[in-house]
Amino acid sequence: SQQGEEDPQALSIQEGENATMNCSYKTSINNLQWYRQNSGRGLVHLILIRSNEREKHSGRLRVTLDTSKKSSSLLITASRAADTASYFCATGGNTGGFKTIFGAGTRLFVKA
Amino acid sequence: DTAVSQTPKYLVTQMGNDKSIKCEQNLGHDTMYWYKQDSKKFLKIMFSYNNKELIINETVPNRFSPKSPDKAHLNLHINSLELGDSAVYFCASSPQRGFGGELFFGEGSRLTVL
Numbered sequence: 001s002q003q004g005e006e007d008p009q010a011l012s013i014q015e016g017e018n019a020t021m022n023c024s025y026k027t028s029i030n031n032l033q034w035y036r037q038n039s040g041r042g043l044v045h046l047i048l049i050r051s052n053e054r055e056k057h058s059g060r061l062r063v064t065l066d067t068s069k070k071s072s073s074l075l076i077t078a079s080r081a082a083d084t085a086s087y088f089c090a091t092g093g094n095t096g097g098f099k100t101i102f103g104a105g106t107r108l109f110v111k112a
Numbered sequence: 113d114t115a116v117s118q119t120p121k122y123l124v125t126q127m128g129n130d131k132s133i134k135c136e137q138n139l140g141h142d143t144m145y146w147y148k149q150d151s152k153k154f155l156k157i158m159f160s161y162n163n164k165e166l167i168i169n170e171t172v173p174n175r176f177s178p179k180s181p182d183k184a185h186l187n188l189h190i191n192s193l194e195l196g197d198s199a200v201y202f203c204a205s206s207p208q209r210g211f212g213g214e215l216f217f218g219e220g221s222r223l224t225v226l
Contacts, residue, residue, distance in 0.1 A: 033214065042116075042202060042217035043155075086153060092213070099168060100206075100215055102147075102155040 006089055006106040014111050019076040021106040023089030024069075030092050032065055033100065034074050037086045046074075046087075081112040115139050118203050118218035125193060126226055132189045133221045135203030143167075144186040145204040145215065146178060155202070161186055193225045 007022045023032070031050045035043040049056045049065045049072070056063045062075040076083055086105040116137045125131055137144060145168075146158040160168035161180040175191045186203060200222045204215040 035215075040220075042219045043204075043215070044217070045214045048214060088155065090215075099157050099160070100213075101157070105153050105155075107153075 006087070006103045008106060009104070010107040010109070012109045012111065013079060015079060015081055017079055019079050019083070019108055019110070021074045021087050021089075021108070023072045023074070023103055025072075025089075025091050025103075026070065027091075029067075032063075032072050033090045033092070034061075034063060034072075035088045035090060035102075037088065037105070039085070043088065076108075079108075079110045081110050084108060084110045116203055116205055116216050116218040118201075118221050120221060121219065122222050122224075124224045124226065127193055127195060129193050130189070130191045131193060131223070132187055133201055133203075133223075134185070134187045135218060136185050137203075137205040137216070138184065139205055139207070139216060141205040141207050141216070142183055143206045143208065143213075144180065144183070145206070146186065146188050147202040147204060147217075149200045149202060149220070151199070159186075159188075190223075193223075195225050198223055198225045 005024050013019055031048050033048045034046045037043045047058045047063050049063050060077045065072045086107050088102050088105045090100045090102045092100045118135045143162045145160045147155050148158055149155045158172050159178040163183045164180045177189045180186045200220045202220050203218040206213045206215050
């Protein structure tokens with residue numbers, strides 16, 4: 001079964017607005033990662049947050065992790081049309097062995 | 113230079129045929145993966161090799177057979193293709209073996225079975 005589940009499934013916003021995507025997972029993890037997938041392309045790694053970290057920043061991206069709630073959020077600030085893509089959370093941990101397990105993704109559409 | 117490259121990018125074939133997808137990475141990584149992405153965008157791991165050794169073999173029909181001639185290459189051969197095999201297949205590599213290290217993906221190979 002899928003480990004991570006993103007919410008919402010789809011999100012449409014205006015350029016300049018912030019976009020928040022959430023991810024919930026079921027078992028203990030070592031780290032949680034976010035990836036972006038543009039239409040028809042491969043996934044690109046955005047950011048990794050370890051289980052002992054609560055927040056991490058990278059440019060316009062902010063990721064939070066709450067291991068007590070088994071959830072993470074990805075915030076994209078001042079969104080641009082080029083941010084239009086699907087965003088996936090992925091978990092890596094002791095459960096499941098040497099695997100990174102992906103959620104179903106959030107489809108973000110940023111209108112210019 | 114493309115880090116993880118897959119060929120072919122598109123593959124259209126008839127049911128019952130056998131096909132292969134090739135993957136090569138020039139990142140010097142020891143670990144490589146095959147993932148399958150279905151029409152709903154679910155991404156599911158199929159296989160993983162570490163330095164030519166199979167380390168992950170998910171519940172995948174044995175019509176799917178991976179082969180790793182060296183640590184830079186991981187190919188996927190599919191026998192007796194079925195309609196349900198239609199999907200995008202992604203190759204990925206990682207610099208570390210375990211516990212969800214960062215993955216570097218190829219651009220995908222879209223397989224359509226008619």
